[in-house]
Amino acid sequence: MLIVDKERCTGCGVCEANCAFGAIEVVDGIAVVGEACTLCGACVESCEFEALTIEGAEKSVQMDLESWSGIWVYCEFRGGNLATVALELLGVGRTLADARGVKLVAVLIGSETGDSAEKLIGHGADIVYRADDPALHYFTDEAYGAILTELIRKKKPEVVLAGATAIGRSFFPGVANALGAGLTADCTQLAIRAGDGALLQTRPAFGGNIMATIECPGSRPQMSTVRPNVMKQLEFDPSRSGEIIDIDLAPAMLKSKVRVLESVVSDSDDVNIQESDILVGGGRGLDTEKGFTLIRELAKSLDGSVSASRAVVDAGWIGYPHQVGQTGKTVAPKLYIACGISGAIQHVAGMQSSETIVAINRDENAPIFNVADFGIVGDLFEVLPKLISKIEEHRKS
Amino acid sequence: MKIVVCVKQVPDAKDVRLDPVTNTLAREGVQSIMNPYDQHAVEEAVHLKEKLGGTVTVLSMGPPQAEEVLRQAISCGADDAVLVSDRAFAGADTWATSYTLAKAVQKIGDFDLILCGKQAIDGDTAQVGPGLAIQLNIPFVTCIQKIREATDTELVMERMMDDGYDVLAVDYPVLLTVVKDINTPRVPSLKGKMKAKKAEILVLSAADVGADPKKIGLAGSPTQVVDVFPPPPRGERALLTGSIDDQVEQLVERLAVYL
Numbered sequence: 001m002l003i004v005d006k007e008r009c010t011g012c013g014v015c016e017a018n019c020a021f022g023a024i025e026v027v028d029g030i031a032v033v034g035e036a037c038t039l040c041g042a043c044v045e046s047c048e049f050e051a052l053t054i055e056g057a058e059k060s061v062q063m064d065l066e067s068w069s070g071i072w073v074y075c076e077f078r079g080g081n082l083a084t085v086a087l088e089l090l091g092v093g094r095t096l097a098d099a100r101g102v103k104l105v106a107v108l109i110g111s112e113t114g115d116s117a118e119k120l121i122g123h124g125a126d127i128v129y130r131a132d133d134p135a136l137h138y139f140t141d142e143a144y145g146a147i148l149t150e151l152i153r154k155k156k157p158e159v160v161l162a163g164a165t166a167i168g169r170s171f172f173p174g175v176a177n178a179l180g181a182g183l184t185a186d187c188t189q190l191a192i193r194a195g196d197g198a199l200l201q202t203r204p205a206f207g208g209n210i211m212a213t214i215e216c217p218g219s220r221p222q223m224s225t226v227r228p229n230v231m232k233q234l235e236f237d238p239s240r241s242g243e244i245i246d247i248d249l250a251p252a253m254l255k256s257k258v259r260v261l262e263s264v265v266s267d268s269d270d271v272n273i274q275e276s277d278i279l280v281g282g283g284r285g286l287d288t289e290k291g292f293t294l295i296r297e298l299a300k301s302l303d304g305s306v307s308a309s310r311a312v313v314d315a316g317w318i319g320y321p322h323q324v325g326q327t328g329k330t331v332a333p334k335l336y337i338a339c340g341i342s343g344a345i346q347h348v349a350g351m352q353s354s355e356t357i358v359a360i361n362r363d364e365n366a367p368i369f370n371v372a373d374f375g376i377v378g379d380l381f382e383v384l385p386k387l388i389s390k391i392e393e394h395r396k397s
Numbered sequence: 398m399k400i401v402v403c404v405k406q407v408p409d410a411k412d413v414r415l416d417p418v419t420n421t422l423a424r425e426g427v428q429s430i431m432n433p434y435d436q437h438a439v440e441e442a443v444h445l446k447e448k449l450g451g452t453v454t455v456l457s458m459g460p461p462q463a464e465e466v467l468r469q470a471i472s473c474g475a476d477d478a479v480l481v482s483d484r485a486f487a488g489a490d491t492w493a494t495s496y497t498l499a500k501a502v503q504k505i506g507d508f509d510l511i512l513c514g515k516q517a518i519d520g521d522t523a524q525v526g527p528g529l530a531i532q533l534n535i536p537f538v539t540c541i542q543k544i545r546e547a548t549d550t551e552l553v554m555e556r557m558m559d560d561g562y563d564v565l566a567v568d569y570p571v572l573l574t575v576v577k578d579i580n581t582p583r584v585p586s587l588k589g590k591m592k593a594k595k596a597e598i599l600v601l602s603a604a605d606v607g608a609d610p611k612k613i614g615l616a617g618s619p620t621q622v623v624d625v626f627p628p629p630p631r632g633e634r635a636l637l638t639g640s641i642d643d644q645v646e647q648l649v650e651r652l653a654v655y656l
């Protein structure tokens with residue numbers, strides 16, 4: 001609980017201004033803590049009178065943290081392919097493992113995984129634990145979760161990472177909860193603190209309005225999911241060597257009460273917008289569904305994929321899997337071109353981590369220009385055809 | 398069919414702004430709303446109740462004012478509401494929250510189905526739903542975009558995946574999290590609003606639900622926020638100038654690395 005020392009508090013209001021959660025209010029010259037307090041401690045540091053303290057923050061469970069060792073990456077395999085984010089995580093995993101002087105371990109779960117394990121070694125893994133069985137053809141939270149949970153209990157890694165994909169964000173929370181482990185979703189930065197080996201997990205909160213760094217002070221493993229396109233993969237090096245270990249799978253572990261009847265892959269091949277390097281997003285400014293075809297043409301000219309604001313999805317011009325923003329997907333492509341998107345905070349929350357943002361809009365006061373690296377104020381129906389032909393010209397030359 | 402729906406009160410995103418001077422969230426005038434995904438969970442629960450019979454209980458963990466979203470759920474067709482509220486919950490991460498909700502669900506009694514929104518828009522973790530299922534030792538499925546068939550014994554549904562969707566079948570009890578494609582939430586009727594106004598909300602403390610003090614709030618949370626700071630600025634507004642043809646030309650030049 002956050003305690004205010006009434007003798008020391010001068011009612012200066014610095015803590016109130018520093019509280020990201022609006023949980024402190026100065027009433028009658030004294031800071032008063034409200035229900036929204038998350039005990040983040042930002043106010044404690046801000047108070048020059050040392051009037052604020054957090055009490056009762058002692059962790060009840062103290063484990064032997066030293067006995068947990070190794071950096072692990074769950075490497076997603078679906079529909080015969082390794083997810084790109086798995087290779088990206090081996091990139092950051094390699095850095096973390098080297099900082100700790102420990103092994104980098106990949107966990108591969110699926111069926112008919114072919115030479116995927118070798119590929120994971122070429123991308124940085126020292127050891128691959130492989131669970132390859134026909135019963136694992138379809139993803140289920142229960143079987144995938146049981147295998148990973150059991151393996152973590154046995155081998156005791158200090159860190160376990162997964163991609164923040166539909167699969168990772170589904171079964172990882174179950175695994176972490178079963179283990180009593182801390183899990184931080186959608187991290188954009190991961191670092192190891194020298195000494196105690198704490199994993200410093202940084203993630204956006206409140207739709208990207210603030211960044212928060214999170215630790216797991218008294219428990220292991222430390223678990224995180226990381227969005228696609230955030231970390232960099234290492235180049236494949238066929239000369240790297242590593243060990244591949246096939247896991248013994250008890251029949252009980254392969255069972256799932258949830259039965260997968262079929263897996264339907266969307267016929268348009270660009271629904272997985274989180275893995276695209278280039279996204280062209282369309283918004284209400286396109287006026288009509290016909291106007292939206294310009295977005296598809298621009299995306300095609302760039303070999304990119306199509307995304308959309310909520311308004312456009314609600315209008316039925318394109319499906320929900322393409323929606324970017326707070327109630328859609330969060331994306332971080334190399335290039336995001338927002339066309340006719342005003343830039344409501346709900347949309348910006350889903351795309352502001354993109355490397356380069358271009359905005360095209362007829363309203364020069366549109367908030368989208370505040371997050372754009374390059375902006376063109378103009379009529380989409382004039383700008384887009386010119387842009388498409390210019391790009392095609394450039395690519396031909 | 399006994400259905401429990403978990404809902405959360407969150408700040409309305411459109412009101413949340415970063416104060417450019419102090420670099421903190423300007424919260425003045427920020428309205429609290431029911432988490433948008435949870436509105437779809439409530440709608441689906443009420444829809445299933447209308448089809449199969451039964452009751453819908455809404456459950457929230459939060460400060461006393463979270464009662465508002467529980468009343469909103471009742472106005473949309475839920476039968477009763479439970480609020481678990483205690484200062485001792487402060488600092489709870491997703492583990493401690495799912496533990497607390499599990500204790501509350503056990504207190505409520507038997508259930509067949511638990512529905513949650515995919516995630517809350519203030520934390521965006523999507524971890525409490527699966528965590529609650531693990532705590533209750535029941536199966537879960539996340540990101541349901543459609544329930545195709547619902548009978549007294551089985552559900553057949555579609556789970557949204559990155560590359561399409563999976564079709565799944567499961568028996569009760571089960572916990573599902575839903576995405577917004579699943580339905581369109583109804584507008585509360587006048588009768589519903591009257592009912593919500595009069596409804597008695599059952600408020601339970603940590604002790605009432607029999608929660609272990611070591612497993613709630615900050616003490617029960619494996620994760621801890623150690624720092625909050627503003628995101629790095631993205632730079633200045635950079636509007637290109639000149640005729641449209643000039644601007645397009647400049648843009649293509651600057652984007653050459655991506656072409």
